Each structure stands twice: as C-alpha cells, then as structure tokens.
Amino acid sequence: MTTTPATADDTTETILIVNGAPVRLAGDPTRPLLAVLREELGLVGTRFGCGQEQCGACMVLIDGEPVYSCSREIGALAGRSIVTVEGLGGGRGLHPLQQALLDEQAGQCGYCLSGMMISGAALLERNRRPSRREILDALDRHLCRCGVHNRVVRAVRRAGAAMDGLVDEGTA
Incomplete structure (x- = not known):
C-alpha cells in the first residue's frame, strides 16, 4: 500500500483502493487523480471543471472525506480508499442519495451533480438528519450554473430519511 520507488525505466507503481478494489x-506518481480516474480507469462520472479546486465537479471521497481530485497526485494517495460517484452504492445498486436525486429531478445539465453527490453522501454518513444550513454548508464548495441547489437540498433530506428507514425512498 505504498508507492514503490522508480526503477531503471523510470516507472513507479502506486496501489490505490478505488471503489473497494x-x-x-x-x-x-505525480499524475492527478482525476486524470487517472477518467483516462486510465474509465470512471468518467467524476468531472473536470476548473482544475483549480474552485467548482467541486471533481470531488471524490478519500478515506470518507470529500476531496478535490483535480489537485491530488496519485503517489500521495497510495493505499488510500477512494470512492467515486460510480462507487457510492458500494456495489449494491444506487446509493439512497442517488435515488433521491432522481426522485427530486435534481439533474439538469448534470455537470456539478457528481461532486454534489459526493459531498452530500459524506454529510449523510456523519449526520442522517442534517439541517438546511448544514446541507448548504456541505454543498458550498460546488458551483452550479443551472440552479438545482434547492432540489439537491431536498434530495439530501429525502436520502437521510430513507437511510434512517423513516420513509420509503419513493414517498419522501
């Protein structure tokens, strides 16, 4: 779970845990995680937005925390657990937040949505009943030009309730 040193042919091996594997x-090892996810692993749900940690489109979970992937070098992440939007459901189908976003029709252009899902899911892992202010704070790092924030806030609340088993996911 480390980065092995460069060999004579100047290659380095880095082992990451991506979506559980x-x-x-x-x-x-200085390649950006975002480029590796999209170009080498085919996980294109994580988006390139600005490349400067300003828009949130590239967010992934690293050891459970939402992090910008555009500025993280893979060598610094050796052995760490990385979850992309494709891995949010843990192989068990859609994550409750993904389903709630569908139910709330929160996707418009969808460019920001994968990053918002990552931040929303991280919030729900800590607090299944967040206040509106807590949800807005969690989503603050995300730039959305389509204006779906209110629907995303409703989806986070719906997902939290579903995760608590308080309501059926389809009727929140």
Missing part, C-alpha cells in the same frame, strides 16, 4: 497503477 485494489488498483495497480504504473507510471508517473
């Missing part, structure tokens, strides 16, 4: 990556 170990992934061996050879090559430059």
Whole structure:
C-alpha cells in the first residue's frame, strides 16, 4: 500500500483502493487523480471543471472525506480508499442519495451533480438528519450554473430519511 520507488525505466507503481478494489497503477506518481480516474480507469462520472479546486465537479471521497481530485497526485494517495460517484452504492445498486436525486429531478445539465453527490453522501454518513444550513454548508464548495441547489437540498433530506428507514425512498 505504498508507492514503490522508480526503477531503471523510470516507472513507479502506486496501489490505490478505488471503489473497494485494489488498483495497480504504473507510471508517473505525480499524475492527478482525476486524470487517472477518467483516462486510465474509465470512471468518467467524476468531472473536470476548473482544475483549480474552485467548482467541486471533481470531488471524490478519500478515506470518507470529500476531496478535490483535480489537485491530488496519485503517489500521495497510495493505499488510500477512494470512492467515486460510480462507487457510492458500494456495489449494491444506487446509493439512497442517488435515488433521491432522481426522485427530486435534481439533474439538469448534470455537470456539478457528481461532486454534489459526493459531498452530500459524506454529510449523510456523519449526520442522517442534517439541517438546511448544514446541507448548504456541505454543498458550498460546488458551483452550479443551472440552479438545482434547492432540489439537491431536498434530495439530501429525502436520502437521510430513507437511510434512517423513516420513509420509503419513493414517498419522501
């Protein structure tokens, strides 16, 4: 679970845990995680937005915390657990937040939505009944030009209630 040193042919191997599975990556350990996810692993749900930690489109969970993937070098993440929007459901179908976003029709252009799902899911892991203010704070790092924030807030509340088993996911 480390980065192995460069060999004579200047390749390095980095092992990451991506969506629950170990992934061996050879090559430059300074590559951005976002590029590796999209270009090498085909996990294109994580979006490139600004490349400067300003828009939130590239958010992933690293050891359970929402983090910008555009600025994280893979070598610094060796052995760490990375969850993308594709892995939110843990292989058991849709995460309750993903379902709630569908139910609330929160996707418009969808560009910001994967990052918002990541931040919303992280919030719900800590607090299944967040206040509106807590949800807005969790989503504050996300730029959305379509204006779906109110629907996303409703979806986070719906998902939290569903996770608590208080309501049927389809009737929140």
